[in-house]
Amino acid sequence: MAISSELITATCSHCERDIPTLNIDLHYAHCSRNLQKCAICGDMIPKKHADEHYNEIHAPVDCSLCSERIERELWSLHKGERCPQRIITCEYCEFPLPAVDLIKHQEVCGNRTEYCDLCQKYVRLRERINHDIQFHSSPGDTAEPPRDIAPPVRERANRRRARATSRSRVLLTIAITGAAVVIGSFFLQRVEDKQ
Ligand SMILES: [Zn+2]
Ligand SMILES: [Zn+2]
Ligand SMILES: [Zn+2]
Ligand SMILES: [Zn+2]
Ligand SMILES: [Zn+2]
Structure with a gap:
């Protein structure tokens, strides 16, 4: 008989996720008001936590041992194997x-x-x-x-x-x-x- 309306989806133009058509208006209102796409990793994140997200996930790290500024993706490598000031026994x-x-x-x-x-x-x-x-x-x-x-x-x-x-x-x-x-x-x- 009728296809369950839950299975019919539409794509949210803000987050590009598929949302049941039934909820799309409500979702879009909430989504566009509260979420934004991270320009670096593409994740949808709450607008009010955007700074936090950037600082915790993407910001370069100032190494407290050698005072170098290290790109985030190289940080664990730096800390574990590259920092000239890391302590070894x-x-x-x-x-x-x-x-x-x-x-x-x-x-x-x-x-x-x-x-x-x-x-x-x-x-x-x-x-x-x-x-x-x-x-x-x-x-x-x-x-x-x-x-x-x-x-x-x-x-x-x-x-x-x-x-x-x-x-x-x-x-x-x-x-x-x-x-x-x-x-x-x-x-x-x-x-x-x-x-
Ligand atoms: Zn959305
Ligand atoms: Zn991100
Ligand atoms: Zn270092
Ligand atoms: Zn001996
Ligand atoms: Zn020794």
Whole structure:
């Protein structure tokens, strides 16, 4: 019989949506009075929230870290991977510092040495992970030093380690700057050379 009048639609000339003909006049009155089309994304938005919409969705962002003005569509990229001032943690000392300083810092920081109890020698931090995988990865490894080394050897190693450690600990507290780190590894190297 008759097609339900709900199914007959007309296009609103303001928002370009299909509206049941029955409601079109009412819709158009409301639509044209209250909504406007965003010139950037084309969404229909309430006129009174147009500024908000622009500021929250489209306005460039002033990065508080590097003070650059960043286009909105690049913002998450900037924040996550591009901002030179974003804070990253050094993989060796876990000190947080701006990305722009990280490469230089890690070059120095990764050159520091750390005493490997198992091998009884110093290993560069940058080689430490590979070192552990290559020489010390056995299932259920507890990273405990072995208990079966002959006492004299162990004692000497301990004494040497204690000295190196206390010295490096003092230095480590100030090793935040690259310079201190350089001095630190220099000292450790000297300790090593003397013995
Ligand atoms: Zn409309
Ligand atoms: Zn928009
Ligand atoms: Zn930035
Ligand atoms: Zn570091
Ligand atoms: Zn080792």
